[in-house]
Amino acid sequence: MGAIAGEELKKMDKTQVHVAREEKILVLVRLRPLNDKEILAKEAADWECINDTTVLYRNTLREGSTFPSAYSFDRVYRGESPTRQVYEDGPKEVALSVVKGINSSIFAYGQTSSGKTYTMTGITEFAVADIFDYIFKHEDRAFVVKFSAIEIYNEAIQDLLSPDSTPLRLRDDPEKGAVVEKTREEVLRDWNHFKDLISICEAQRKIGETSLNERSSRSHQIIKLTVESSAREFLGKENSTTLLASVNFIDLAGSERASQALSAGARLKEGCHINRSLLTLGTVIRKLSNGRQGHINFRDSKLTRILQPCLGGNARTAIVCTLSPARSHVEQTRNTLLFACCAKEVTTKAQINVVMSDKALVKQLQRELARLESELRNPAPATSSCDCGVALRKKDLQIQKMEKQLADMTKQRDLAQSPLEDFMKMVAHDESSKAGTPHFRNRANKWEDGSVSETSGVVDPDRTSFISDGTSTPQSTAFRSHSDEVMEEVLSPGDQSEEYCKEVQCIEMEESLASDVINHDEEERTEAETHLEVNPETGLAQNRNPSSVRSVRVRKSWSRGEGTSTPPDALETDYYPGRPEVHDVALPGLEFGSVMKLMRSDSMSSRGSDSTEAHSVGTPMVGDDGGITSISSFVQGLKEMRNDDIGLDKEEVSGTMTNWSEEFERKREQILELWETCNVSLVHRTYFFLLFKGDQADSIYMGVELRRLSFMKESFSQGNQAFERGGQTLTVASSLKALQRERRMLSKLVGKRFSGEERKRLYEKFGIDVNSKRRRLQLANQLWSKPKDIIHVVDSAAVVAKLVRFVEQGRAMKEMFGLSFTPPLPTSRRSHSWRKSMATLF
Ligand SMILES: Nc1ncnc2c1ncn2[C@@H]1O[C@H](COP(=O)(O)OP(=O)(O)OP(=O)(O)O)[C@@H](O)[C@H]1O
Structure with a gap:
């Protein structure tokens, strides 16, 4: 089978040529009249069709129920509505799609004794009659109609046209889906032949008596008509094509409550199988109605496997939901209506199925090839503009790609530049510090002339210097350890402010050291804390918590103070490729090798020095940065x-x-x-x-x-x-x-x-x-x-x-x-x- 093509299809009018048409399942609801038993039992009819599309629950006793009382569908039918009307309003069109090469299915769903068989029998007969009628009216086409029928009884597939009760196997076909093997197929000759076959099916189908239905169907029945048609004028010719489709008339077994059906023994077992397969069908429908999200369990029952094409596949589908109006069946009726509500949301995608002969297929492909070649040789204006469009789209894509690359490269450049810029700032600061105009700013604390915001309270555990609020000058708040006291006389204000700047700059590197201190044992913590003792002279309070020290640490500095000649090149090993790692002497926090390189080179040039820092030896080898x-x-x-x-x-x-x-x-x-x-x-x-x-x-x-x-x-x-x-x-x-x-x-x-x-x-x-x-x-x-x-x-x-x-x-x-x-x-x-x-x- 394939898409429509070929000479024959040219003959079809445009409305016939619908390729993969998507539509919702047609859902009709049929309310039967109260039956004799129900009338005798003085059952109330609680359901009523208030118009052509809405069925209403009218039970004044149950007002306040949380269930909805009105349900709307494509069409609803009251008890007295004849089956012909039900058929004509919707199932007819769906069923007759088969003669145009479109698969279709019509099935009845409802509780036991609600009128499924009553409805489907009528619909099937009307449909077959109409199909025959169509055939008679279309003498230009040669039709072949084949009839087959199966039932699924207790989860076993039986051929209703065969006296052999051996279950038939279900096989998965990649194109057709689930296929029942070895089903007997009869070519329908005429109406009478059809009636005979129907009679055979009725005779074969498992019918049983329950308290709710004297002739209760105990199986799901599927009658299938397969219709093939070809235009007579092309018959036997190499370019002939055939339309091939099937229509299924499905009379489901009815859901039932064992207590209500008073079933036992074989009936009870049948009821279990029926209910289970209907439950699977309900689940499939519900999932399909939710937009086919997640796994859909078609394979959980033979019924859903066979019905899969009808439920969202290549078929047009109509469902007639049958209801009993009796108050005693209200729950089952509601269940049927909920099923119907889900079903009306399910979409199928039917297409015309065309079978081409091999010769026709070859010819068709040759024609297509010739057309394409001709287009290539003589591009029409429309075609060339199309080419331009394609070229433009390609260029657009290229531009987008390049823009993305550019953005990535810009990001990389910025990343590489930021440490360099930081360093340049530090160098600039260094120079200005030398000139006696300290003006360093860090992210957390704004310093002007060496002061620091009140909230910061920067404490350098190494220098044990304390920087307080803006009211305290660095000089007055300088808090020194005993070892720093000797430095007192040599630190000029300018020196100090520069030192403070450097300390803040050093913080990031020292952070790792501080964190070592913090994370080590208690002894280490004690040392770190005692390191920050209060200066007895100034009496200034300070934050003694090491974590607060960490919180204000901002940036590593590679600049060096005057008088400290050790170069900040602890990662100089970067310049000695292949050097054994053991020679690298670097403190924690110096792992910014590439940054160091950048900064170092820039530092030297900015100072106009000829490798000053790298060449100094012998003086203390820990610079202000602590390296x-x-x-x-x-x-x-x-x-x-x-x-x-x-x-x-x-x-x-x-x-x-x-x-x-x-x-x-x-x-x-x-x-x-x-x-x-x-x-x-x-x-x-x-x-x-x-x-x-x-x-x-x-x-x-x-x-x-x-x-x-x-x-x-x-x-x-x-x-x-x-x-x-x-x-x-x-x-x-x-x-x-x-x-x-x-x-x-x-x-x-x-x-x-x-x-x-x-x-x-x-x-x-x-x-x-x-x-x-x-x-x-x-x-x-x-x-x-x-x-x-x-x-x-x-x-x-x-x-x-x-x-x-x-x-x-x-x-x-x-x-x-x-x-x-x-x-x-x-x-x-x-x-x-x-x-x-x-x-x-x-
Ligand atoms: N619309 C209707 N008008 C009049 N009688 C009806 C209608 N629907 C069903 N009936 C009658 O109700 C009885 C039960 O109908 P039917 O066997 O079709 O129900 P069912 O749903 O197929 O039941 P089961 O699931 O048990 O096979 C039958 O006697 C049938 O003639």
Whole structure:
């Protein structure tokens, strides 16, 4: 079967050619008169058709019922309405669709004894008569009408034309749906033949007596007429086509209450099957009426499988719902009406079914092909405008796609730019701070000249500085820990405001550290809290809750304060592809590698410095941002210093070579002391100490370090600023302040890097009471504090190395960084016990 095509179809008038017409199921309601039994029982007729479409429940005794009393359908029929009228008003048109190649179904639904068989018998006869009539009137067409009939009895399919009671099988056909196999089909010859076949069916159909119906149908009966027709003029020709459709006349068994039908035994069993299959039908109809949402359980009964095409498929369908008006059946009547209400919402999609001969099909396809080829060769104006439309639509799609790509790329660019812009702002701020005009603003708190809003109360646990409301100047509210007090005299107002800005900028990075503090054990919490003790001098209150510290943290800063020369390049490892991860020394919160890169490069250019920050060595390695420099930046700084003319000549180098072992010890002692005097970063000391252990190739670095430190010491002792490379300056105070900050940062790592047991051993080793408060800070303060005690030095280096995740790899590391200045000479291994110490310490 297929769509309408072919010569023959050209003969059909336009109204006949409806392809896949969608329409609602036609629903009629027929009210029968009270039967003799009901009259005898003086039953009241509670239902009445008040017009052609509405049936009304008239029971004054039941007023106040929640059920509706009026129901409307396509047509309703009162008891005295003849079946002919019922047929003519709707089922006729539906049934006669079959002669035009459209499948159709008419079925009766209702409770037992409501008049289904009475109605369907009439409708079937009228329809067949009309079909015959149509055939007689259309002599130009050759018709073939086939008759078949089945019943579904107790969920078994029986052929009503066959005496064989063997159940028929139901098979799923991909095109036709459920097909009953081996059904006997009779070609109808005439009216009489039809009547004979109907008689056979009536004789075969299971009828039983119940208290409600003497001749109660105990099965669902389906009479099927299949109508084929072809135009006579094309018969036998290769271009002939055939219209093929079926009409089903379905007389359902009636729902019944066992108590009312007084059924028992076989009747009761039949009733169960009937009710179950009708229940499935009701469910299917209800789901279909809801718009086919979800699974529809057609396969739950043979009835619904067979009826599937009638219920929303390729068929026109009419349902006649039959009712008993008797008061005793009011519930069953209501159920029927509810079914009818659902059914009228169900839509079917019928189409004309055309069967083409193979030859006709080939010819049809050839014609279609020729037409398309001709269109291609000679595009009509209409066609070309159509092409233009298609091209335009394509272009539109392309534009839409490109616009989306553009939007995505813009988003990506903005994402990449935002950290850069942030940094630019910071740099700008840095510059303006230097110029003495601090004007930093952060998201949470508006600062002007270093003040902060009342609600914020920013507390930096590291600097233990407190910033209060606008009435308190940074100077007056500066709250310092004991270690910061020494800085008092060196902080100018400008310095302070800049420092505050930087602190806020640092907050984001420090947040991770703070959260470590918060999330660690109680000991850690105690330390963090005691860190924020009230300044007894100012008596200013402050927020001591670490979580409030976190809440105001805003942004990481990569700028550095003056006097702190450690570069903010803890992620410098990004510039050393392939470097073992173990060399990366970065504090928590420094995982913004790409951001760092951007900021770093921009920072340098904005300052007009020639890599100043990356080249500074030896000064405290924790900047204002709290970051600890990486080993790579440390090495970079060493190389720069080595390459510069700092007064070392070859004679000096070669002279020291002669007795290098002694020279090394001597220089190392000096360096250790100078580190302490000049407040050199503990991380720097650790790197240097662990990298340079006595190889002659190290001599140049030892010399450079010694000279640099000596110069620094001299400058400090004269009260001058020690210069750092690139114009950076360093004072005793600023170097000490940075060193103290570094100690605090390191103290926060103690809980992360060492287990509880290891910490306990460390406290004991460094003479710290394991139950004392702020013992981690005590430990950090102890590190590298005894330059003359080599055991202490070795232990300190081991602790710091672990805190910053530096793993000494001796020569391999140095060579990797290209630190050998002179060709390697035979090494005289010193008996430094640091390795041993590292192993036993933790
Ligand atoms: N509209 C009607 N006018 C007059 N008599 C009717 C009408 N409808 C039904 N009857 C009569 O009511 C009785 C029951 O009808 P019928 O057998 O058609 O009911 P049914 O719904 O098919 O019952 P079941 O489901 O038990 O088979 C029959 O005697 C029939 O003649």
